[in-house]
Every structure is written in C-alpha cells, then in structure tokens.
Amino acid sequence: GAGVSQTPSNKVTEKGKYVELRCDPISGHTALYWYRQSLGQGPEFLIYFQGTGAADDSGLPNDRFFAVRPEGSVSTLKIQRTERGDSAVYLCASSLYSGNEQFFGPGTRLTVL
C-alpha cells in the first residue's frame, strides 16, 4: 500500500503570497498530524486531526496558518501572507488511530523569498 504522500515536494513563493500544502494520508488512517521542521531542528508539532476535526491546533504559530481535513482523509495546510521565517520543511504524518505509530510523508520544502 502507498505511504503518506505530500504535494508539492518543493514550493518557492514570494513574501506575502498565499500557499497551500497537501497531504494524502495512508488509506484508513483516522489521525493526521502536521509538523514543521526548520533547518537543523527537529520537527515541531503544528496541528492534529482526529477524523475531520482539529483535535489540537495549539502548535499553529499564528492566525496566518490554517489547516482543514473536510472529509477525514486528505488535509490541506494553508499559509496566508507568507513570511521568510515560514521557510521550512512541512511534514505530514498519519496513524491508524491516535496513539498508534505515526507514519511520516517526505515533506514539502517551502521557501519564501
């Protein structure tokens, strides 16, 4: 079976622009997580979905960041008015249920010029 996939693999944008990052979790996985990994750092938790609802969004840095998972499968992370400090690799992970092993995708490398 396919693993977690993320698109695009790379995204270059200009400061102030809007971007959307997509995550396709493993089929049947109910829990989905977004992390951000800056250069030389470990992944930093952003948000966790159980089904369609955001169960914990305490890691979102500010209101420019928003994520949705309307049908309980694919998720989109949306960043408004991008800033250079948003440049990082955005990782998505899914697990069968919350509390199970998380399987990570390869990430989307976002560069804000």
Next chain:
Amino acid sequence: TQLLEQSPQFLSIQEGENLTVYCNSSSVFSSLQWYRQEPGEGPVLLVTVVTGGEVKKLKRLTFQFGDARKDSSLHITAAQPGDTGLYLCAGAKGGYQKVTFGIGTKLQVIP
C-alpha cells in the same frame, strides 16, 4: 528552550566503531520514541520505550529508557555506513497525539 536535549548534535565516526547518543529532559514522559531521518525524507520510527529502565534491542541498536522516564540513550554497535542519518528522540505525554521532538543527532559513518 528545548524540552528534549540531544547530544552530541554531530558525530562522525569510522565504520566498525561503537557509539552512544543521548536524549535528556527535565520532564517525565509516558513514552520516548527514537526515529531516524534521511535527507529528503520524513522520520521513520525505530522504537518506542514505555517502562522506566526498559531496554530494547533492534539488531545492532540498543535503546534504553531511564528509570525516571526523563532520558534515553541509543547505542550502536559496529556502526555501518547505512546507519548514517539524523537520529531524533521524541517524547509523548498522555498518548501520542502531541509528540515533542529533540533537535537530533546527525551521525555520519565513514567507510
């Protein structure tokens, strides 16, 4: 302030050598996980330790959870070039929903 401190941050060794990397915290975790991450990929779970004092072995890798569940170590015996990568420890409290990662140890094994 990093909740999980990993040391060393960088390690370059010759093939065949042994090494130990450490993960320390002032917080108590319900479990600690070790991941390996290669460039351009997401982290891959190696092991989860749950019980204080627990030791788990995965081929040449030995993982230990401290008695107080605040720290962990990863020991690699006879390192091989295929062990090269970023080793991340991560702590979970009250379940796996919100996992906190350390900064990682970047290991390079030279043939």
